[in-house]
Amino acid sequence: MFDLLTNKFENLFYKIRNKGKLSPDDLDDALREIKLALLEADVNFKVVKEFLENVKTKAIGEKILESLTSYQQVVKIVNEEITRMLGSASSGVVFAPGGPTIIMTVGLQGTGKTSAVIKLASFLKNKYQKKVSIIAADIYRPAAVLQLEDMAKNIAVDVYSESNSNPVSISVKGTELFRKSGSDVIIIDTAGRLHIDEKMMKEIVDIRNRVNPHQIFLVLDAMTGQEAVNIASTFNQRVECDGIILTKLDSDTRGGAALSVYYVVKKPIKFISSGERIEDFDIFYPDRIASRILGMGDILTLVEKAEKVVSEKEAKKIEEKIYKNELNFEDFIGQLKSIKKMGSLDKIFSMLPIPDKNRIFKKINLDDSYLSRIEAIINSMTVEERRKPHIINGNRKKRIAKGSGSSVSEVNKLLVQFSKTKQMMKQFSGKKGKFNFPTGNL
Amino acid sequence: MLRLIKNLNNIWNKFKDNRKLFWDELEEQMVASDISINTTGKILAEVKKYVYSENINDIEKIKILLKKQIIEILKTDGGGDLKISTTPPTVFLIVGVNGTGKTTSVAKLAGMFKEKSKKVLISAADTYRSAAVEQIQHYARKLDLDIVSHQKFSDPGAVVYDSLEKAMARGIDLVIIDTAGRMQTSYNLMEELKKIKKVIMKKIGREVDEILLVIDSTTGQNARNQAELFNNSLNLTGIILTKIDSTSRGGIVLTIKNDLGIPVKLVTDGEKLDNIHFFDPEGFTESIFS
Numbered sequence: 001m002f003d004l005l006t007n008k009f010e011n012l013f014y015k016i017r018n019k020g021k022l023s024p025d026d027l028d029d030a031l032r033e034i035k036l037a038l039l040e041a042d043v044n045f046k047v048v049k050e051f052l053e054n055v056k057t058k059a060i061g062e063k064i065l066e067s068l069t070s071y072q073q074v075v076k077i078v079n080e081e082i083t084r085m086l087g088s089a090s091s092g093v094v095f096a097p098g099g100p101t102i103i104m105t106v107g108l109q110g111t112g113k114t115s116a117v118i119k120l121a122s123f124l125k126n127k128y129q130k131k132v133s134i135i136a137a138d139i140y141r142p143a144a145v146l147q148l149e150d151m152a153k154n155i156a157v158d159v160y161s162e163s164n165s166n167p168v169s170i171s172v173k174g175t176e177l178f179r180k181s182g183s184d185v186i187i188i189d190t191a192g193r194l195h196i197d198e199k200m201m202k203e204i205v206d207i208r209n210r211v212n213p214h215q216i217f218l219v220l221d222a223m224t225g226q227e228a229v230n231i232a233s234t235f236n237q238r239v240e241c242d243g244i245i246l247t248k249l250d251s252d253t254r255g256g257a258a259l260s261v262y263y264v265v266k267k268p269i270k271f272i273s274s275g276e277r278i279e280d281f282d283i284f285y286p287d288r289i290a291s292r293i294l295g296m297g298d299i300l301t302l303v304e305k306a307e308k309v310v311s312e313k314e315a316k317k318i319e320e321k322i323y324k325n326e327l328n329f330e331d332f333i334g335q336l337k338s339i340k341k342m343g344s345l346d347k348i349f350s351m352l353p354i355p356d357k358n359r360i361f362k363k364i365n366l367d368d369s370y371l372s373r374i375e376a377i378i379n380s381m382t383v384e385e386r387r388k389p390h391i392i393n394g395n396r397k398k399r400i401a402k403g404s405g406s407s408v409s410e411v412n413k414l415l416v417q418f419s420k421t422k423q424m425m426k427q428f429s430g431k432k433g434k435f436n437f438p439t440g441n442l
Numbered sequence: 443m444l445r446l447i448k449n450l451n452n453i454w455n456k457f458k459d460n461r462k463l464f465w466d467e468l469e470e471q472m473v474a475s476d477i478s479i480n481t482t483g484k485i486l487a488e489v490k491k492y493v494y495s496e497n498i499n500d501i502e503k504i505k506i507l508l509k510k511q512i513i514e515i516l517k518t519d520g521g522g523d524l525k526i527s528t529t530p531p532t533v534f535l536i537v538g539v540n541g542t543g544k545t546t547s548v549a550k551l552a553g554m555f556k557e558k559s560k561k562v563l564i565s566a567a568d569t570y571r572s573a574a575v576e577q578i579q580h581y582a583r584k585l586d587l588d589i590v591s592h593q594k595f596s597d598p599g600a601v602v603y604d605s606l607e608k609a610m611a612r613g614i615d616l617v618i619i620d621t622a623g624r625m626q627t628s629y630n631l632m633e634e635l636k637k638i639k640k641v642i643m644k645k646i647g648r649e650v651d652e653i654l655l656v657i658d659s660t661t662g663q664n665a666r667n668q669a670e671l672f673n674n675s676l677n678l679t680g681i682i683l684t685k686i687d688s689t690s691r692g693g694i695v696l697t698i699k700n701d702l703g704i705p706v707k708l709v710t711d712g713e714k715l716d717n718i719h720f721f722d723p724e725g726f727t728e729s730i731f732s
Contacts, residue, residue: 036479042662045474109685110541110658140713142580147573194688221541225476225662227690251539252627253664 004254008037013075022074027059030074042256044229047085047263054081079290086286087262092270093124093185094242096214100179102186104171104211105245106204106235107219109192112247114144116219116273117189118151119281120245123271125155130184135174136161137207138191148189155278158183167191171207188213195234208239215242217270220257222249228257229264236265243270246284250274262286327422329386333378336371373406377414380404389415454501465490475693476662481700485511509727515696516723518705523720525651525679531563531609531617533642537635537676538656539668540623543684543710545574547656548620549581550710550718551682556585557716560615565605566591567598567638568622578620585715588614598622598634599641606645626671636675654707656682659692669698680707683721687711 012033019026031052038048058077095101103120107113121132134152136159138144145161152159158181160174171188178186188207193200208216218232218241235241246258246269258269269284314334321327378386380403385392392400392415401408453471457464465486472482489507498504526532534551538544545568552562564582566589568574575591582589590605602619609617621638624631642650655672657665672678683692686709695706706721 039473040479040663042476042664045470049470108660108688110543112541141577143573143576146576147571150572194685196689221658221660223539223658223661223664225660225665225690225694226474227476227660227688228662230689231660248540248625250627251625251664252667254662256662 003252005037005041008033008040009078012037016074027056027074031056034078038256038259041254041259042225042228044226044256044260044264047229047260050263051081051085082259083287083290085259085263086290087266087268092283093215095128095130095184100175100183100186101215102175102188102211102213103215103217104188104190104204104207104213104239105217105219106190106239106241107192108194108221108231109141111192111219111221112273113192113219114138114148114151114189116245116247116271116281117148117187118155118157119273119278120217120271121152121157121185121187122155122278123281124185125157131182132185132187133158133160133174133178133181133183135159135171135178135186135188137167137171137174137188139165139167139170140191144191167203168206168210171211175211195231195238201234201238204239217241217243217245218267219245219247220261222246222253222255222257222272223251224257229260232261232265232267236267241265241267243268245269245271245273247273250280258289329378329381329389329418330383332418333375333386336375336378339371373404373410374414376404377401377406377411389418450505451501454504458499458501472693476665476690477693478663478666478697478701481515481697484700485515485696512696512727513723515700516705516726518723522680522705522707522723524707526616527646527648527651529646529648531606531614531646532651533606533646534616534618534652534654535621535639535642535650535676536619536654536656536682537621537672538623539625542623542656542658542661544568544623544656545578545581545620547682547684547708547710547718548578548618549585550715551708552581552587552616552618553585553715554718555616556587561588561613562616562618563588563590563605563609563612563614565589565602565617565619567601567605567619569594569596569598569601570622574620574622581715588612599637602638602641603645606642626668632671632675635672639676650679652679652707653677654680654682655704656684657694657698659683659686659694660688660690661694663694663697665694666697666701669702669704673702673704678704680705682706682708682710684710687717 012030016022016026016030022030034055035048035052038051039045043051055074055077058080059074093101093103105113105117105120117134121134124130125132134148134157136145136148138148145159145163149159149161158178160170160177162170162173167190174188175186188211190204190207191200193204195201216239218235220228220232224231232241232244244261244267249255249272262268269286272282272284274280274282321331377400380400381392381396385396385400392411397408397411400406401411404411450468450471453464453467457467469482469486472485473479477485485508488511489504492498492507493504498507524534536544536548536551548564552564555562564578564587566575566578568578569592572594575594579589579591581587588608590601590608592601592604598621605617605619608614619638619642621635622631624635626632639650639653653676655669655678657668661668669678669681681695681698681704683695683706686692698704699706708718709721710718
């Protein structure tokens with residue numbers, strides 16, 4: 001998500017940085033580019049308008065001091081406004097004091113409510129050790145109840161369902177039953193409905209009035225276009241939502257819906273869902289996203305990801321080796337594998353706080369096949385060669401090249417890069433060297 | 443329904459003395475309908491050219507120019523129909539991202555052809571989503587149609603093969619294949635679709651008659667990306683635009699047609715099984731200005 005915006009902002013910032021100071025015309029040009037970038041990313045046009053006005057007012061306001069606006073000021077103002085757009089606090093789920101927390105999900109058809117309910121249930125169960133139960137209140141879509149039951153079975157969560165009944169009474173009965181059976185969290189999965197369908201909207205109002213959920217989440221498809229704010233506003237007006245679960249973030253969406261909804265409805269995005277697996281679900285951290293959009297990286301998430309795949313002990317060991325200048329290809333391939341576990345290279349790099357990432361990465365053309373090629377070359381080395389790279393002579397290079405389907409020059413390149421990296425790491429060995437590896441085209 | 447440009451007259455009355463503001467406002471309204479910036483720019487550039495060269499100062503004439511440009515993009519020159527093969531069974535493959543309404547569209551499409559007294563068979567090749575098979579079985583029962591389904595997580599290619607085999611044996615006119623929703627960015631799942639396409643082509647000895655991408659009309663600019671990537675993998679023959687009873691304006695179809703040349707063939711607009719219609723570019727364009 002947000003890649004397109006990140007690219008646009010990075011390019012824009014690069015461009016205006018070279019100018020240093022911006023004339024009023026430069027500022028207008030920059031604002032025009034921001035406008036196009038935001039609109040292309042599906043940010044609601046009214047939000048864009050307001051956003052630009054705010055940036056302009058602030059920029060002109062600061063300009064009173066000097067006749068020109070500096071590059072830094074513009075970046076700072078844009079950053080502030082984007083952060084404001086997304087909201088700041090992330091709160092996840094607020095549990096009710098005493099008694100079960102009742103959560104109701106609502107949304108249009110096809111946004112992924114049922115999957116989100118299952119993912120949320122699993123998340124609360126695993127992360128907070130809560131006893132979670134689900135009420136199947138979608139009586140309209142054929143086999144919806146069956147889908148829910150089937151998925152709930154996989155995560156060992158109870159489902160209450162009833163045939164030939166109505167969603168209101170199902171919800172009332174279900175909550176009573178689960179309250180008695182000692183559930184910590186009860187999630188009500190309602191049917192998808194259009195926000196302009198009066199009869200169906202009244203139904204969720206009725207459920208809310210009868211059941212009094214502690215939290216109501218709107219499930220919103222991240223690919224939604226300009227209409228996202230109207231959808232969110234209407235649902236919010238009718239049932240007063242506490243937050244939003246944003247789904248289908250794995251779709252290469254531009255994330256405009258995410259940027260618009262908080263701005264207009266003032267309800268935070270609480271969770272994001274980003275894949276087919278039940279674990280592809282997480283709390284949304286607006287502040288981290290804001291800096292990622294502006295190409296300033298998302299180091300916190302990166303560190304969390306890294307911690308999942310590299311243990312503290314392993315990291316220490318590597319650090320020690322770097323210090324003693326003993327790093328070899330075996331450690332190196334171990335690190336490569338860890339990096340791969342963290343996700344695709346693009347994803348990792350999108351989180352790095354490097355200015356003008358695009359420019360740099362376009363040049364070195366880093367993709368995952370690059371890692372695979374390095375891996376193939378190292379895998380074609382003998383254990384001895386991996387431990388003592390200096391013994392690799394001409395004949396050995398030929399053999400390695402043949403074994404890995406590469407060329408001698410590629411093997412050479414890797415060896416040179418490796419020894420350079422080693423030197424570099426040695427120099428920086430006071431700092432953490434966890435993620436250094438040679439970059440460049442093979 | 444699908445109204446791209448709200449209150450064009452109001453905008454005109456408000457801004458006719460300041461052309462720049464008028465065009466800006468119009469651009470905004472078009473973008474608000476999910477038409478991409480580029481497509482909007484292209485349409486407006488053409489319109490402006492006439493407006494300035496002919497010195498037009500009448501909103502009704504500007505409307506006509508706008509309509510002309512939009513129809514120019516949307517028109518299919520007879521390519522908006524569904525292709526029916528002279529050697530049955532005709533095969534329609536239905537694809538799309540998750541939650542756009544593929545299964546419902548398959549049912550509606552099947553119902554439409556059953557009305558025309560065609561023998562229709564549904565191939566339940568979404569073996570992935572929980573209860574997807576049960577959902578389509580429900581529709582097949584309701585419409586009294588043949589259906590071929592396998593167990594959950596079985597190979598969708600095998601379901602398709604089996605469906606075509608049975609269709610040929612039973613003298614079926616039309617096979618409609620429901621596939622699992624998948625993100626256009628998922629390499630493996632897109633490869634799976636290519637494989638399904640190969641299975642069909644091998645079995646019927648020709649191109650698949652229709653490969654239709656189902657797009658939710660509330661989708662924003664991502665829809666273009668969906669169309670592009672599905673098209674790269676499969677060579678789409680058209681689009682089914684769903685949920686047009688929502689307040690979204692579906693402007694993205696203009697961009698898809700303009701940039702990729704893929705026409706909308708059908709639209710769906712409700713919960714009932716007969717809520718499916720052939721797309722009418724002229725009617726669509728008219729409705730924009732109504």
